[in-house]
Amino acid sequence: MNPRSNNSWKYILGLVIILGGVGFVLSSSLNTNLTFFITPSEYLQDTAKYSDKTVRLGGVVQENSVKYNKQTLELRFVITDGTSKFPVSFTGTPPDLFKPGRGVTVEGKFVGNTFQGSQLLVKHSEEYRAPKPGEVLDYANITDKIKDSR
Amino acid sequence: MQSKPKSFFDASWITPALGFSSLLIVVLTFVFTFTAQPDVQQGFLTRILPLHVPASWLAYLSFGMTAVYGLAYLITRRNHFDRLSASSAEIGVVFIVLSLFTGALWGRPTWGTYWQWDARMTTTLLMFMVYVGMLMVRGIIDDPARRARVSAVIGVVASVGVPINYMSVYWWNTLHQTPSLSVAAKHSSLANPGILIAFLLSLLGFTVLYIYLLRLRGQIALRVSDLESEEIEMQLGSMKVAQ
Structure with a gap:
C-alpha cells in the first residue's frame, strides 16, 4: 500500500473546488463581459x-x-x-x-x-x-x- | 541518488548567500520607499507600488519558468527539471496571492473598491486557480514519471496566461491602469525618484529571492523524491519476499 494514495482524496477534493471556482469566475466574467466599461x-x-x-x-x-x-x-x-x-x-x-x-x-x-x-x-x-x-x-x-x- | 560531478553552482554557501542578499535588497527597498516623496494624486498610497508590481513580476517569472522547466523535462526526461518546474509553480502561487492581496489594498482607497471583475483581475484570479489545480493534480498521481509528464504539459499550456494577463490592460477597457514602466515602449511615468529607485531595487531583490526560493525548494524536493524512491524500492523488496 502506497502511503501517498491515502491522501489522494484530499487532492481530488481540492481539484473539484478549484474547477468549481474556475467555472464561477468564467460565468461571472461572461455575464459582465471582458470589457469593463464603454466610452x-x-x-x-x-x-x-x-x-x-x-x-x-x-x-x-x-x-x-x-x-x-x-x-x-x-x-x-x-x-x-x-x-x-x-x-x-x-x-x-x-x-x-x-x-x-x-x-x-x-x-x-x-x-x-x-x-x-x-x-x-x-x-x-x-x-x-x-x-x-x-x-x-x-x-x-x-x-x-x-x-x-x- | 543521482551522482553528478560537483560544479561551482553546487557549492553549499550559494543558497544562503542568495537568501541574505535578497533580504538586504528588500531592506534597502524599504528605506527608499519610506523616504520617497508622496505622490501628487495618491499621496502615500503610491508606496505600495514597489511591493505590488514586483510581486506580480515574480508570479510572471515563476509561471514562465514553470513552463521552461516543464518543456526541459519533456525533452530530456530528467527528474531534476520536473522538481524545478513544480517548485517554480509553488513560488508563483505564493506571489500571485501577494499581488492580488496588495492590489485589493491599493484598489480600495484609489478606485473605491477592493475587487472588480475587470480583465486584469479576472485573468489573475484564473491563473491562480489553474496553478493551484496543477499542484492538486500532482498530488493525485502516484506514479512519479506520469506525474512529471502530466504536470509538465499543464505547466507549458498554462503559461499562455502570462502574456494574456500582461496584455489584458491594452486589449480590453479595464479599471486597472496600464504599466507605468515599459522597456519595449521606452516609456516611464514613474516621475518620482524615490519610488522609481525603490521599485527597481525591489524588482532586483524579488528576482534574487526567486532564485533563492527555487534552489531551496528544489533541494527539499530532491530529498522528498529520494524518500519516495526508497519507499518504492522497499515495497518491491517486500513483494519479492512475499512471493
Whole structure:
C-alpha cells in the first residue's frame, strides 16, 4: 500500500473546488463581459444595443461640471471622452480620488438623457510624480484621506 | 541518488548567500520607499507600488519558468527539471496571492473598491486557480514519471496566461491602469525618484529571492523524491519476499 494514495482524496477534493471556482469566475466574467466599461462615444455608436441595460460608462470628469450636495449626497457631473459627453447623476460618497479631470467609471442606466449611476469608481492613471519645486502638498489632507478610506 | 560531478553552482554557501542578499535588497527597498516623496494624486498610497508590481513580476517569472522547466523535462526526461518546474509553480502561487492581496489594498482607497471583475483581475484570479489545480493534480498521481509528464504539459499550456494577463490592460477597457514602466515602449511615468529607485531595487531583490526560493525548494524536493524512491524500492523488496 502506497502511503501517498491515502491522501489522494484530499487532492481530488481540492481539484473539484478549484474547477468549481474556475467555472464561477468564467460565468461571472461572461455575464459582465471582458470589457469593463464603454466610452460615451461607444455608447452613441450602438445606442440600441445598450439602452435599457445596465452599463458602465468610462471617461473623464469634465472640469467645472461637478456639483455635490453634502446634505443629500447628490453628485452631478459631466462625463466625457473628448468627443461625446453625458450628464451623470449619482447618490452617495464619491471615492477620495474623485476630482475634475480624472478618469472614472460609472455603472448605471440612462434615464432620459441623464446617466443614473449606481456605482462610481475612480480610474487612476499610471502616472506618478513627486510634487514639483514650489508645489505644496497638503500633507494633513492626504493623511486624513488615508484614515477616511479605512 | 543521482551522482553528478560537483560544479561551482553546487557549492553549499550559494543558497544562503542568495537568501541574505535578497533580504538586504528588500531592506534597502524599504528605506527608499519610506523616504520617497508622496505622490501628487495618491499621496502615500503610491508606496505600495514597489511591493505590488514586483510581486506580480515574480508570479510572471515563476509561471514562465514553470513552463521552461516543464518543456526541459519533456525533452530530456530528467527528474531534476520536473522538481524545478513544480517548485517554480509553488513560488508563483505564493506571489500571485501577494499581488492580488496588495492590489485589493491599493484598489480600495484609489478606485473605491477592493475587487472588480475587470480583465486584469479576472485573468489573475484564473491563473491562480489553474496553478493551484496543477499542484492538486500532482498530488493525485502516484506514479512519479506520469506525474512529471502530466504536470509538465499543464505547466507549458498554462503559461499562455502570462502574456494574456500582461496584455489584458491594452486589449480590453479595464479599471486597472496600464504599466507605468515599459522597456519595449521606452516609456516611464514613474516621475518620482524615490519610488522609481525603490521599485527597481525591489524588482532586483524579488528576482534574487526567486532564485533563492527555487534552489531551496528544489533541494527539499530532491530529498522528498529520494524518500519516495526508497519507499518504492522497499515495497518491491517486500513483494519479492512475499512471493
